[in-house]
Amino acid sequence: MDQHHDFLIVTDGLTKKYNTVPALDNLNLQVSRGEVFGFLGHNGAGKTTTVNILTSLLVPTSGRASICGFDVQAESKQARGKIGYLPENVKFYEDLTAYENLEFFARLSGVKHPAEKISKVLAFLDFPGIENKKLGEFSKGMRQRIGIAQAIIHEPEVLFLDEPTSGLDPMGIKHLREVILRLNREKGMTIFMNTHLLSEVARTCTTIGVLNHGRLVYKDSLENTLKTFTDDVSLETIYLDTLSE
Amino acid sequence: MLTIAKKEYLDSMKSQLFLVLLAFLLLLTATSIVVASFDFQNKLAEYNQALQTLKALGKNPDVSAPRFFPLKMLRGTVNYLEIIGAIIGIILGYISIAKEKGKNTLQLLLTRPIGRYDIVSGKVLGNSILIFSVLAVTAVTIYLIMWSVGGVQISTPELIKLGLVILASHFYVMFFFCMASFLALKFSSLPNALIFSVVIWLTFVLLIPQIGDTMDPDNQIPGGFFKSMQVTKIQEKNILTKFQTYETIRNALEESSVTKHYERLSFALLGIKDLYNNKNLGMIFQDKWPDVLWLAVFFLMALLGEYFLLARNARILHNR
Amino acid sequence: MFFTIQTIARHEFLALRKQKTFTLLLCVFLVMTLFSTYIGWSTRHTILSIYDETVKQMAAGGITEIPVNPFLAAPALSVLKNMVVYVLLIGTLLSIIVGHSAFARERRAGVVKILFSKPFSRTVFVLGKMAGILFVLALVMAASFIISLLSVSLISSRLLSMAETFRLFVFYGVSLEYVLGFAMLGFLFSITAKSESLALLIPVMIWVLINFVMPQLSSALDPASLLNPTSIRAVLPQSHFFTTIRTVIAPVSISESYKLMGQTLLESDNYVFPVWSSIIFLVILVACCVHAIKKFNVCEKEITE
Incomplete structure (x- = not known):
């Protein structure tokens, strides 16, 4: 666990199958303290499944996950004590x-x-x-x-937001964005956000990960991402590129 | 409307509701029949024993042996339908509305070019089919078992009577279905709707007959009041003539309960009241048409109540 | 842990109060209690007038040896004998609804996901819900106890003795234990059943088995006469078939042991604490709880919907 000390969220070979159909396939992910992690992917890519497992609502088929060093299965109560969770359509x-x-x-x-x-x-x-x-x-x-x-x-130390912008008007989205940034900066909360709104990711997240059909196909800091790809390429292009690979 | 009815019916099939209900009703019927037949054997044995004793004493008693009427065996079943059939009706009616409230499925339905009446009609029809098929399959199974195992022959008129009892039972259960779904529509709090339905059930099935019973002294002392007082039948009649009002009140109370009407009708059809045993249908209906009417009135009242509620409040099926 | 149990219990009570379910339950129970004393009173009234008339006619007929009124010897609490049947049938049915709605409400409100992402165990959740239901039902029973105490005093126009009050108290205590078992049953199936219809139907079916089928098997009474409290003292058939069944199902036929308990406490002269039935009811209650904790699955379907 020690080498994971900086990582508040760690998943290790996390897999979830519904009747043999894999919704999540061997997910290895680390999110370190203070990050705002934007988890991207099309509908049904497995983002919500991931959050459900990390919040101990679902049992993974195989693999492990931990929050602040607590295993979400074996020490689920302690793990849940560290998190806040906003489900989609609360x-x-x-x-x-x-x-x-x-x-x-x-x-x-x-x-x-x-x-x-x-x-x-x-x-x-x-x-x-x-x-x-x-x-x-x-x-x-x-x-x-x-x-x-x-x-x-x-x-909580970690905040999970599942599609927090869905159904909100532009004012609501703006307010939400401000809240997320303030929580991160003022309270030092680590934030894990499922979304498919790329503009939001660009404005709030420090790291992005892209999930495609249950597999993590891309993960890097926003800074690096924007550096790697030339300036005038939009995040949308990067996203679509990643998915087509 | 038919689409919704079909969906409702298929839903109940998929959730094994049909099988569960059928198995349950069969169990109840089987229990009543087994108990009734053992009870009959018991009585027959007692009768024979009493006959032997009396004969040994040199007397020639004038009591006829208990006779076996197959349909009489169904008394317990009718009782079960009275009590439990009604509750099943309530639960199905409640669920038919409850499962839509709180989900947004109804809103989807309402955006389709179908009237809000169609939704309720569809639900009533779908569940009506479910209830009727459960009742009918039970009846057929019972008949087959009686016929193949017990070797009991049931004549055609008796079969018709049985069919009519099933029809009456169906409308009786559907009254409770409509009543419960009416209440589930009406109340914003679903548990309260269910509790209200149960209270109505309780009033019809338990309280009204009980008030009636308190005016019948024989029902209050095990073995009967007059027996414990060692009073003869003639004296008993004399005494009771002074208490005609009790009988009137009792009767009036029973008139107000749909359960009693159903019971009177079914008991007459099944010949459980000896008076109607082996009578033809015409004669039974001559006596019992008010019960048929009341049963229909109760059912229609609940059904129309539901439509009325929908007509007055178009948004009742929507969520807040 | 205690803090969370208390939170869940308080919330249960709050929700029932807000939805006016609590008021409704209270009303139903109070009306039931009053009704039971009314029936007790009305029966007594009928019997007394008919008795007087019988005595008159017998005297006119020259009969001098007039039997004592079979109703006169009955203890004061026996006007409440209908309560036994009411708790047995209605109290339990209402409890099933209360237990069922305890989880159906969360489901309908759509808060299951938030709820179970909070740091408490399923055991705590089940215990908390049970504590809430216990609190609600205990209040209802207490109110019913007070009303019946008052109305019996009124009918017999004297204050009840300490011994009688205690008996009544024990009756309500064991009744509470009994209905609580059914509430747990309703709760249990609301968290384990596959569909909402079955969640409600299965406990009601068990209720039917306990209240009607088992007594019918052992007494040959048809279901309608089981609704009459006098059926408790009915003569049981003595044939081989029925005596065998009685012996076999006696330990599990809890409605019959409840009836016997009620009858002993309310209608008999000598007081016996219903040890056996209270132990059985407790065992059933605990078994339901343990099963609920074990079987608890906020099913995957629900989370992923």
């Missing part, structure tokens, strides 16, 4: 208020005094005065913010 208890929803998830994450944390996190997200509104009345964008709030309320 949903909540609609008949409970924002406060009640957040309080519940905060306590489940081990926060002993949720009240102050909730007001802090809502202030951080620039989202005050909604504590007593029912989630059923919330728009998609508002729900997404509550989703982030529940994911970061316990100040």
Whole structure:
């Protein structure tokens, strides 16, 4: 484990099959502390499966994965203690208020005094005065913010975001981008983001990985990526190039 | 509408619902029949023993032997349908709506060029087919077993009666189906809808007959009140004439329960009430048409209630 | 661990309260209790008037040896005898619904993914849910206990003695244990069954087997008469077939041991603590819990959907 000390997320030959159809094929990946990792790939490439395994929601068919040195299977509880997770199309208890929803998830994450944390996190997200509104009345964008709030309320080391921009309007996307950068810079959170929006990757991520049919076909820092390929080539071209290889 | 009905039916086939329900109903029916036939043998043995004792005492008793009527064996089954058939109807009705709420599938359905009525009609029809086929397959299986193992011959009029009982059972169960899906549509909280349905079930099946029973002294003391008082039949009649109002109230209460109407009709058809044993259909219907009517009225009320709800609130099937 | 259990339990209670399910349950139980005392009272009233009339006619007929009213000797708590059947049938059915909805709600709300990415074990989740359900059902039972205490006092126009109150308390305690088993059953299948229909149907089928099929096999009573509380004291058929079945299923026929327990506590003169039935119910409850923890699979299908 020691040589992995700098790596908060490590996967080793991770494979997941659904009825013999491989969704994820021998994935070897390291994400080090402080990175914003953009995980790219077409729909069905296996990005969500990866996140599901890393959050201990799914059991891999073979291979191992660890978060902050804790094996996601054998030490799943400790591993889950280190993470925050925002699933795609996040949903909540609609008949409970924002406060009640957040309080519940905060306590489940081990926060002993949720009240102050909730007001802090809502202030951080620039989202005050909604504590007593029912989630059923919330728009998609508002729900997404509550989703982030529940994911970061316990100040995890690693934050998993699964297609966080899907369904958001441009304002929402801009706000989300700012939040991600601030979480990374101010709180030092390592962020693992599934996405297929290349423009977002270019603006927020420090490293990118590309998954194609369950296989990791490319991984490098954004800086290197942009260096390797000549300046006027867009990220889109790089992405499409990688996939066609 | 037919597409939805078909989907509903195929869904239930795929989830093995059909097989599970069928196996369950067969189990219940088999239990009742086995118990009833052993009970009959028991009574026959007791009768023969009593006859021997009396003969040994030199008396010639005037009690006829218990007679065997195959359809009478189905009393327990009718009882089960009354109680459990209704619950199964409730659960199916509840699920038919519950599985759509909270998912966005209904919205997809609603964008198609089909009316919202078609969705409900399709669900009612699909489940109607499911329930009817479960009932019919059960009946046929029972008949085959009785015929091949027990060697019991059932005459054609009796078969027709059996068919009519199945039809009545079907509408009885469908009443509960429609009622439960009506409530599931109406309430935003699904568990509450289910609890309400169960309360209605409880009122019809348990409470109303029970209030009636409290006015019947013989139902309250095991073995019967009058027996424990050592009162003769004639005296009993005399006493009870003073309590006519009880009987009236009791009857009125029973009238308000769909379960009682179903029970009266089926018991008459199956000859479980001795009065109707071996009577032809015309005579039974002459007596029992109000029960047929009530059963139909209850069913239609629940079904129309559902349509009415949809007509008043077009967005009821949408999510928030 | 205790903190998380408490959180999950509190949340369960909050959700039931918000959806007004709790209020509804409370109402149903209270109406049931009142109804049971009403029926007890109404029966007594009927029997007493018919008894008086019978005595009059017998006296007119010159009969001097008049039997004692079979109802007079009944203990005060016996007006509640319907409660036995109500808890047995309705209490358990409602508990199945409560148990079922405890997980169906999470599923419908779509929070399963967030929920199980949090750092707690499945054991804690099951225990937390159970604690929440226990709390809700205990409140309902407590309310029913108080109402029945008051109404029985009112009907017999005296305060119940300590001994009677204690009996009633034990009755509600064991009843709570009994219905809790069914709640766990509902919960168990809501996390393991393949489809939502089966999740609800299977526990209800077990409920039918326990409440109707087993008693029918041992007593030859048809299902409708099993709804009548007097059936508890019905004469059992003595043939070989029925006695054999009785011996075989007696240990597992929990509805019959519950009935016997209720009858002993409410209707008999000498008090016996229902050790046997309370142990059986506890064993079943624990078995359901353990099974739920073991079998727990937030199935792959659900996560990947």
